[in-house]
Amino acid sequence: MEYNNPIRGENEGITLKVKFWGVRGSAPSATPETAGVGGNTSCVQLLTDQPYVLILDAGTGIRLLGNALVAACQHEDQELYLLLSHTHWDHIQGLPFFKPANSASNTLHVYGANKPQRTLEEVLRGQMDYAYFPVALDEMGAQFRFHPVAEETFVLPGGIEVTTRFFEHPGGVLGYRIAYQGKVVVYATDMEYTVANLDPRLVAFAQGADLLIFDAQYTHEELNFKTGWGHSTYLTAVHLAQAAGVKQLRLFSHDPDRTDTELETLERQAQQHFPATWLAREQQVIDLNLL
Numbered sequence: 001m002e003y004n005n006p007i008r009g010e011n012e013g014i015t016l017k018v019k020f021w022g023v024r025g026s027a028p029s030a031t032p033e034t035a036g037v038g039g040n041t042s043c044v045q046l047l048t049d050q051p052y053v054l055i056l057d058a059g060t061g062i063r064l065l066g067n068a069l070v071a072a073c074q075h076e077d078q079e080l081y082l083l084l085s086h087t088h089w090d091h092i093q094g095l096p097f098f099k100p101a102n103s104a105s106n107t108l109h110v111y112g113a114n115k116p117q118r119t120l121e122e123v124l125r126g127q128m129d130y131a132y133f134p135v136a137l138d139e140m141g142a143q144f145r146f147h148p149v150a151e152e153t154f155v156l157p158g159g160i161e162v163t164t165r166f167f168e169h170p171g172g173v174l175g176y177r178i179a180y181q182g183k184v185v186v187y188a189t190d191m192e193y194t195v196a197n198l199d200p201r202l203v204a205f206a207q208g209a210d211l212l213i214f215d216a217q218y219t220h221e222e223l224n225f226k227t228g229w230g231h232s233t234y235l236t237a238v239h240l241a242q243a244a245g246v247k248q249l250r251l252f253s254h255d256p257d258r259t260d261t262e263l264e265t266l267e268r269q270a271q272q273h274f275p276a277t278w279l280a281r282e283q284q285v286i287d288l289n290l291l
């Protein structure tokens with residue numbers, strides 16, 4: 001069932017839903033061969049009954065989320081919470097095109113890790129330097145509030161509990177475990193593990209989740225020459241899902257060169273190991289109550 005309200009639950013009984021606005025890793029992919037699964041980079045929205053917008057990552061998919069908020073006249077007088085896994089391009093590149101960030105009546109709370117030499121705020125300002133983009137972050141209009149996070153648990157308004165841990169990726173990446181009204185989503189993208197070196201901390205982090213969103217960018221063959229590039233295969237994803245006892249696994253961060261047909265082959269192969277596995281597909285909504 002498609003869920004139309006882009007901000008929050010107006011339907012009865014909504015606890016927690018997830019909507020994928022961008023599912024690609026590395027770079028957007030605008031080709032007919034990739035359009036079915038979707039070509040935008042990482043952006044996932046959590047739909048709750050709380051009166052604010054909750055978003056994971058700001059890849060190019062966040063542009064479409066912003067457009068949906070505008071279309072629903074829900075782009076002003078809003079509190080928006082953006083949780084960033086890390087600041088590689090494919091996780092922040094949509095932010096300059098996120099229309100709600102232009103409304104002076106909005107407050108955008110940005111969570112993420114500081115770098116050793118630069119704060120999160122400095123990194124995000126940097127991508128909007130005049131050499132890269134004509135509008136500076138301060139000129140966008142919304143009130144930006146930066147919240148540096150490390151490994152911790154914090155609670156967003158209304159009792160949405162967020163737990164973060166660092167995992168293996170060039171430059172580091174934060175995983176997010178989000179719990180609300182008895183349901184748990186684990187967002188774990190851009191992580192490099194294999195079945196042989198699966199981190200017990202990651203298994204514990206994903207333990208018992210209703211929905212695990214995990215990086216499955218590479219094939220086994222690609223891993224042979226992409227070791228150290230920071231991504232995993234579907235085999236690692238299903239192994240993690242089994243070890244952590246999650247209800248459903250969504251393969252995420254698809255390679256920009258992987259066609260719909262190729263991805264669906266990987267999906268079938270993954271299902272042979274962990275049947276409750278599907279590709280994360282752009283525009284798709286998952287109701288955690290139905291898992």
Ligand SMILES: [Zn+2]
Pocket residue numbers: 086088169190230
């Ligand atoms: Zn990355």
